[in-house]
Structures are given as structure tokens and as C-alpha cells.
Amino acid sequence: MCGIVGIVDAGGVSIQLYYAMYALQHRGQESAGISTFDGISLCKFKGQGLVADVFSLSVLKDLKGTAGIGHVRYPTTGSNLPENIQPLNFQFQDHFISVAHNGNLVNTCELRREYEQAGQIFTTTTDTEIIAKILIEEITASGCVEDAVHLCMKRIQGSYSVVIMIDGVIYAFRDPLGIKPFCLGKIEKGYIVASESVAIDALGGKFLRDVKPGELIRMDSEGVRCTQIAVAGKRAHCIFEYIYFARADAVMDGVLVYDVRRAIGQKLYEEAPVTADSVGSVPDSGTAYAIGYAERSRIPFVESLMKNRYMGRTFIMPTQQARERAVRIKLNPIPGHLKDKSVVLVDDSIVRGTTSKRIIEMMRDAGAREVHMRIGSPAIKAPCYLGVDMPTRKELIASDKAEDEVRRCITATSLHHISLDALVKAIGFDREDLCTGCLTGCYPVPIEGEIVNPRQVDFVDGTFQSKLGSFEAESS
Numbered sequence: 001m002c003g004i005v006g007i008v009d010a011g012g013v014s015i016q017l018y019y020a021m022y023a024l025q026h027r028g029q030e031s032a033g034i035s036t037f038d039g040i041s042l043c044k045f046k047g048q049g050l051v052a053d054v055f056s057l058s059v060l061k062d063l064k065g066t067a068g069i070g071h072v073r074y075p076t077t078g079s080n081l082p083e084n085i086q087p088l089n090f091q092f093q094d095h096f097i098s099v100a101h102n103g104n105l106v107n108t109c110e111l112r113r114e115y116e117q118a119g120q121i122f123t124t125t126t127d128t129e130i131i132a133k134i135l136i137e138e139i140t141a142s143g144c145v146e147d148a149v150h151l152c153m154k155r156i157q158g159s160y161s162v163v164i165m166i167d168g169v170i171y172a173f174r175d176p177l178g179i180k181p182f183c184l185g186k187i188e189k190g191y192i193v194a195s196e197s198v199a200i201d202a203l204g205g206k207f208l209r210d211v212k213p214g215e216l217i218r219m220d221s222e223g224v225r226c227t228q229i230a231v232a233g234k235r236a237h238c239i240f241e242y243i244y245f246a247r248a249d250a251v252m253d254g255v256l257v258y259d260v261r262r263a264i265g266q267k268l269y270e271e272a273p274v275t276a277d278s279v280g281s282v283p284d285s286g287t288a289y290a291i292g293y294a295e296r297s298r299i300p301f302v303e304s305l306m307k308n309r310y311m312g313r314t315f316i317m318p319t320q321q322a323r324e325r326a327v328r329i330k331l332n333p334i335p336g337h338l339k340d341k342s343v344v345l346v347d348d349s350i351v352r353g354t355t356s357k358r359i360i361e362m363m364r365d366a367g368a369r370e371v372h373m374r375i376g377s378p379a380i381k382a383p384c385y386l387g388v389d390m391p392t393r394k395e396l397i398a399s400d401k402a403e404d405e406v407r408r409c410i411t412a413t414s415l416h417h418i419s420l421d422a423l424v425k426a427i428g429f430d431r432e433d434l435c436t437g438c439l440t441g442c443y444p445v446p447i448e449g450e451i452v453n454p455r456q457v458d459f460v461d462g463t464f465q466s467k468l469g470s471f472e473a474e475s476s
């Protein structure tokens with residue numbers, strides 16, 4: 001759960017990076033950072049908070065150069081320490097390197113132990129520093145970035161979209177299973193790579209294509225060069241990006257997220273029809289689903305919860321009582337739309353169940369007679385190890401409960417989660433090309449104590465093997 005961006009632009013990059021990161025703010029609100037290369041060395045600035053809080057115009061003016069990378073962070077590994085804020089910056093020999101990463105490695109501990117036993121030290125607790133170590137080691141040895149990324153892809157396991165800048169040249173690569181999104185765009189005087197297409201839109205750029213799984217893209221003032229570094233037999237795009245994480249207006253791996261959510265909403269009605277006075281959503285994440293449900297059911301879409309749009313997720317509360325009050329500040333029920341009414345309430349997912357329970361309580365307090373909950377994801381049964389902040393099984397309300405038990409816990413009149421088949425159909429990929437770990441407990445990479453999907457990865461002696469392609473350069 002992070003957002004990354006890399007830009008080369010003959011007119012300067014800091015303002016462009018700022019707007020691109022603003023467009024990716026939903027992917028991480030805890031910290032933000034930018035590194036640029038001014039022709040001699042790195043200019044860098046990072047801090048805790050939202051993009052708009054961290055960067056002022058005077059700071060952006062000091063971030064000079066025509067190449068740069070940026071990161072918005074939501075920590076999944078590495079705690080909330082200032083040194084963990086990305087991009088991570090390094091200097092070795094006469095080179096300046098900056099690295100930003102979205103995803104989560106599953107073999108960080110082994111790799112870190114190996115490096116520490118060889119006498120290396122680490123300054124952060126992130127898996128991103130491991131990626132940087134591998135790259136720097138190999139670049140120093142061979143001087144070849146393609147070789148370094150090749151080696152890195154062989155050694156690291158997990159999800160990763162990475163952008164690195166070496167002396168003003170930007171390299172972007174995506175894991176061979178394509179777990180995290182990553183795309184390439186053209187802007188007026190250069191190129192951009194970003195986690196989601198919305199960052200390209202924000203700069204008035206043109207979306208070119210997704211970065212292919214296992215591909216390396218090199219960008220500098222001369223243009224773009226693409227090299228296929230590794231090829232896996234299957235893909236494993238994160239299904240939760242479509243359910244919740246990506247912006248609804250993003251196009252990811254060729255699919256408009258809004259359309260997926262709207263189609264799921266329609267299917268939710270077909271799978272679990274109900275007679276009600278209105279259909280409403282938990283804004284904003286449930287809205288596209290609710291619109292689909294209203295369309296198919298012909299029940300009017302009426303907002304019954306208003307969101308305070310000035311309250312971000314950074315509004316962290318120290319006590320349960322304060323957190324419950326916070327839900328009330330964030331979402332306010334409209335009694336005039338609820339009193340004595342039977343309503344369908346649509347949301348994207350139930351994770352711990354605390355939000356749904358509190359919202360239904362508020363709606364009943366506002367006079368709702370019946371609250372029929374419809375959910376755009378199947379029940380979340382297992383944790384995510386690949387970059388989405390999904391807690392342990394113990395904290396997931398549906399991990400050991402049947403749907404009706406969950407319904408009782410959240411006090412809904414009725415509850416239905418979309419079927420996995422319908423969700424996969426709405427996304428439009430082969431089921432084997434999606435990571436469904438959080439829904440099925442079956443993962444596309446080996447994770448200790450968990451089941452791996454053997455059709456997504458090839459195994460040799462229990463080790464993850466991506467089929468390595470030759471270094472065929474294609475230009476675009």
C-alpha cells in the first residue's frame with residue numbers, strides 16, 4: 001500500500017512529481033518524499049504526513065533537475081520511523097542512487113540475515129533497503145543495470161513495483177507476476193511511470209501502457225528503452241486493487257476499475273435481490289458498487305451517509321472510544337433519508353467488521369428500519385503478505401465465521417458478499433492470473449505456513465523460479 005512515481009521532463013520535475021503524488025495520495029497517507037537529480041547530485045526532501053503538508057512551494061523550488069522519483073507511504077513492513085520514509089537515498093563511488101518501492105517482499109528476513117552475516121549494515125527496517133543493496137552490489141560489480149535487476153528478480157520474492165534513479169537516469173521494474181500495478185505515460189516534455197494511470201491524467205499526459213510483469217523500463221532525456229528481464233508462466237494481479245485500493249478512475253492492466261465495481265454492484269443484486277426503499281453506499285469506496293446495484297434493481301440511489309471530505313485516514317485515534325467517535329465525524333447519517341426506511345447499504349469490503357457495525361448502528365439510530373448490507377468482495381478469510389494492510393486471521397471477522405454469523409456481529413438485517421466467480425468475471429482476467437490470497441488463503445508465492453497456488457509459480461526444489469527471458473531490447 002504505497003504509491004510510486006518517476007518522471008523525466010526537460011522542463012523540471014518537482015512540480016510534476018508533486019501533482020502525480022497528489023493523485024496517488026489514496027495509496028499512502030503516512031509520509032511522502034521526492035528525490036531529484038540536478039546534474040551533480042541528489043536534491044531530496046521527505047517527511048511525515050500528506051503530500052500537501054510535506055511540500056511547500058519553496059521546498060519544491062529547491063528540488064531541481066529534469067529527473068526525479070516520488071513516493072507516498074502506507075507502511076506494511078518497517079515501522080513508522082523517519083528513516084523508513086522513501087525514497088531511500090544512497091551514494092556509492094561517484095554515483096547517486098534513489099529508490100522507491102511499492103509492494104512487500106516475503107523473503108526479507110533471510111536476505112537481511114545473509115547481508116548482516118557478511119558484515120553489511122542497514123539504516124532502515126524496510127524491505128526496500130534489501131532491494132537497493134542487491135542492486136548496488138551488482139551494479140558495482142558489473143556496471144550493468146539490466147544484470148542487476150535480473151539478479152534482483154532472482155533473489156527477491158514477493159510483490160514489487162520499483163523505481164530507481166541512478167545519476168539522473170530512471171529505471172522502473174515490476175515483479176514477474178505483476179502483483180502491484182505500474183504504468184507508463186507520455187507527458188509534454190518527457191515520460192512518467194506511476195502506480196496508477198490517474199497520476200498521468202493529473203499531468204495532462206497520455207497513458208501509453210502498463211509496465212509488463214518482469215519488465216525493466218529505462219527513461220532519460222533521450223527517451224525510453226524497455227527490456228523484458230523475467231517472464232513467469234502466469235500473472236497474479238492483486239484482486240484487492242480492483243476491490244478497494246486503486247482509485248475508481250484508474251485503468252489497471254487494461255481494466256477501468258470503476259466499471260469493475262459497477263458490474264459487481266449489478267451482480268450483487270442478481271445474487272442477492274431485496275426489496276427496499278433506497279440503495280446507498282459507504283462513501284467513497286462503496287459508491288460505484290451501489291450505483292451498479294441501483295441500476296440493476298431499479299431501486300433509487302439515495303445517499304444516506306455524508307462523508308466529511310476533509311478527514312483523511314491520518315486522523316489516528318488513540319482509544320477505541322475516540323475511534324468510534326471518529327467514524328461519526330467522518331460519516332454523518334441523514335435521518336431524513338433513513339427514518340422508517342428499508343435501505344440497501346453497499347460497501348467494498350468488510351475487514352475487521354468494526355466500521356460496518358458502527359455505521360449500521362448509526363443508521364438505526366437515525367431511524368432506519370432495515371439495513372441490507374451488500375459487499376463488493378467475497379469474505380476476507382486470510383491475511384495479505386504482499387502489500388495490503390490486512391491483519392492477522394484473528395483480526396479478520398470472516399476468517400472463522402460463516403456469513404450469517406458476520407451478519408449478526410455487524411447487526412445487519414441481511415448480508416451478502418459477492419461470489420468469487422462473479423468478481424473474477426467482472427475483472428475479466430483468468431482466475432489464475434489474479435492473486436486471491438486474502439479471499440482463498442492460496443498465494444502466488446511461497447509463504448511459510450500457507451498454501452501456494454502451484455499454477456501461478458513454477459517450483460524447482462521448493463525455490464521460486466521465474467523463467468528468465470533473454471535481454472531483448474525493444475524501443476518505444
Ligand code: AMP
Nearest residue numbers: 285347349350351352353354355389390
Ligand atoms: P473494517 O471492516 O472495520 O476493517 O473496515 C473495512 C473498511 O475499510 C472497508 O469497507 C474499506 O473501505 C476499508 N478498508 C479495506 N481494507 C482496508 C485496509 N487494508 N486498510 C484500511 N482500510 C481498509
